[in-house]
Amino acid sequence: MQELQVNKESCFSVLMAVYTKEQPLFFREALRSVFEQSLIPNEVVLVKDGPLTEELEQVIADFSSERKQLRVIALKENRGLGEALRIGLDACSFDLVARMDSDDICKPNRFEKQVAFLKEHRETTIVGSWIEEFSNCKEEIEAIRKLPQEDKKLKIFMKWRNPFNHMTVMFRKKDILAVGSYQPFYLLEDYYLWNRLANANYCFANIGESLLWARGGYTMLERRGGWKYVVSERRLLKYMYCSGRINMVEFGVNLIMKSIIRLIGKRLRHTVYTFFLRKKVKSSHSKNKQEISETQCL
Numbered sequence: 001m002q003e004l005q006v007n008k009e010s011c012f013s014v015l016m017a018v019y020t021k022e023q024p025l026f027f028r029e030a031l032r033s034v035f036e037q038s039l040i041p042n043e044v045v046l047v048k049d050g051p052l053t054e055e056l057e058q059v060i061a062d063f064s065s066e067r068k069q070l071r072v073i074a075l076k077e078n079r080g081l082g083e084a085l086r087i088g089l090d091a092c093s094f095d096l097v098a099r100m101d102s103d104d105i106c107k108p109n110r111f112e113k114q115v116a117f118l119k120e121h122r123e124t125t126i127v128g129s130w131i132e133e134f135s136n137c138k139e140e141i142e143a144i145r146k147l148p149q150e151d152k153k154l155k156i157f158m159k160w161r162n163p164f165n166h167m168t169v170m171f172r173k174k175d176i177l178a179v180g181s182y183q184p185f186y187l188l189e190d191y192y193l194w195n196r197l198a199n200a201n202y203c204f205a206n207i208g209e210s211l212l213w214a215r216g217g218y219t220m221l222e223r224r225g226g227w228k229y230v231v232s233e234r235r236l237l238k239y240m241y242c243s244g245r246i247n248m249v250e251f252g253v254n255l256i257m258k259s260i261i262r263l264i265g266k267r268l269r270h271t272v273y274t275f276f277l278r279k280k281v282k283s284s285h286s287k288n289k290q291e292i293s294e295t296q297c298l
Helices: 002-009 024-035 054-066 081-091 110-120 151-157 173-178 189-199 217-223 227-242 248-263 266-275 286-297
Strands: 013-018 043-049 070-075 096-099 124-134 143-145 170-172 203-215
Touching: 013 024, 013 081, 024 043, 024 054, 043 081, 054 070, 070 081, 081 173, 081 189, 096 110, 096 173, 110 124, 110 170, 110 203, 124 173, 124 189, 151 203, 170 173, 173 189, 189 203, 189 227, 227 248
Parallel strands: 013 043, 013 096, 043 070, 124 203
Antiparallel strands: 096 170, 124 143, 124 170
16 A cells, blocks of 8 residues: 555656747657656657647657657647646646656656656655756757756846746646636746745745756747847836735846846857856757857857
């Protein structure tokens, strides 16, 4: 009976969403990394956020024929990431749920380490990890996004920046649902959710190592700019101020600094992220890789 209880506590779902603009090759690599784990997920809930290309549909068909854990939910039209994740989370069968993006690559021991962490730290609602960022090849790491590990430090850190790498988190479904689940919030669905969890005094943690390779580069930075992003961040900062998470000075400084980053050119934004918001990795590939990226930006 005790062994059965232990096994039940190790059961978990993986929650993913995919939409038509995703790259089939990256999507295939992401799904493969989810299943090639030291601890294999009991189910993978994949939300198709609107109609997909034939190539993406083929990837799903290939994995569906091989992996009985894959459950596909098809939305007739694109609803956006927040709504897609809300629908997908409702469909997850287990309380432990791991998020995964459709173009990143999990390290083989990611889920094993996160399940073990949450079993040991029952007071923790959500645990993430660091990430290693790359552009073309995961063997050529360009930067590492390191984050605080302890709840108190994360709650302070989140006044200024997102305390989690969203694609790395594993959380307890019941706690997420208790604060209203995922909700639509342009490009900041996760940060909005973390704020609602913090306001309800749920416990945060990060594992102090990278458990995922994340695709970075100029495509990622292009998505992180523009007036729509500024408007969305202002809306989130207003929520944070009204809920008491930040004061008026912190609201103003945040809004000015983040607006500048969103509105400067992609090349300058790349510089800010590389030298101020990430830990740059020095390797035999780094110099050449940086030169290639700068050339492509011209």
